[in-house]
Amino acid sequence: MSTEETKTPESVKKIADGAMLPLDEKRVVTFIDRKFTYTFYLSRIMADDWARYFDGIVHSSRNAGKALEETLDLETPGIALVESKLQTTDGYRGDFMSKPGWQSKIPPRHSRPISWLLRTVAVSACATEDRPYDPDSIEVLLDAAWGMNKPGEMTMYQGLVHRFKPLTAEHKRKFYRAASMTRVVGGSRNGTTIYPVRYRSLVQIYDDLIHVVEGYSVNGAPLESVEAIRREMDVYHKVKAAEELFAGANEEAGGDEQK
């Protein structure tokens, strides 16, 4: 499906202007495909749902002569997530939703972008130069697609704030260890390396270190206590924010391989 055919115009809501992302509301994904507007309503994605998604990711690599063949499958668990949470849709013809298991009839042409849009969370393009630096905390800003502005147009929340206490050496060790616990199938030289899923360590680090968030709400009220943040924050946002704590660090921990 070409990007010209599936258009996802966005409206932007800036956290700095007081916008708040409603964590407890139904997830809505909408886009235009070949002049037709499709809207998908999904139930809130809970921690167990994200756990199934992350556990379903396949990441492997193997030597192929002098080359390295790498496999990363995010589509299969992404589509499974969509099918498990989809409640209703607008825009299709016919009454296919009256039959059980109708969610699996959504074509991959649509279920793939639905899963992408559920996971559209990235480090913010917002500058932080207008805020003074706080040496006691680490601030991560995220931009995320969440909800519908109008049919065919997603809403982009810009500048979602996650403020952390500083990382300890033990936190770094947990993350690096989790990322390095590989398995090899088929022999140590030419076998296939299977990489571990490391989201659990990131979620644990997030919960250990999160101090304050801005721009998120539940029942219309901002998340204020650390307990509420740990309980209510979307797990995918936790993972993306915690990942950023290690960005720019030596991700190939021990990358100085030279003696």
Add this chain to the structure above:
Amino acid sequence: MSCAVIAVSQDCEGLQMAAFDLFERSMSADGLERAITNASLLGDLQELERIMPERKYSPGYLSFLCYLLWLGKMMDVGVQFLLFADEAEGLRAVNLARQEFEHEHPACCACGTPQATRFAKSCSACGQKFR
């Protein structure tokens, strides 16, 4: 072909051999980087393919080795961790590989450069003559 699953962190023998291979590859890293840069600038894909070293171990070994190297360096500067058994054994395997490397490629007494062979008569970097 064996289909057994190897938990890399528990394969001390494999880690030791992979570490030795890593140390040998790092010894020639500078020269390799220059050769790659030259071949890239000339657009010589055949030369690029020729000079690229073949990986001797599955990529998973490098991941855990890098973690062990980081852990070792942190402990060298005084950070204390309660080690898991696989980490302790892994660090031991890295040390054994390092000792083997230093035996096979002794450092020049003048400039510290590891030599290509322990039978070298003079340093490849500074020219210092060895007895």
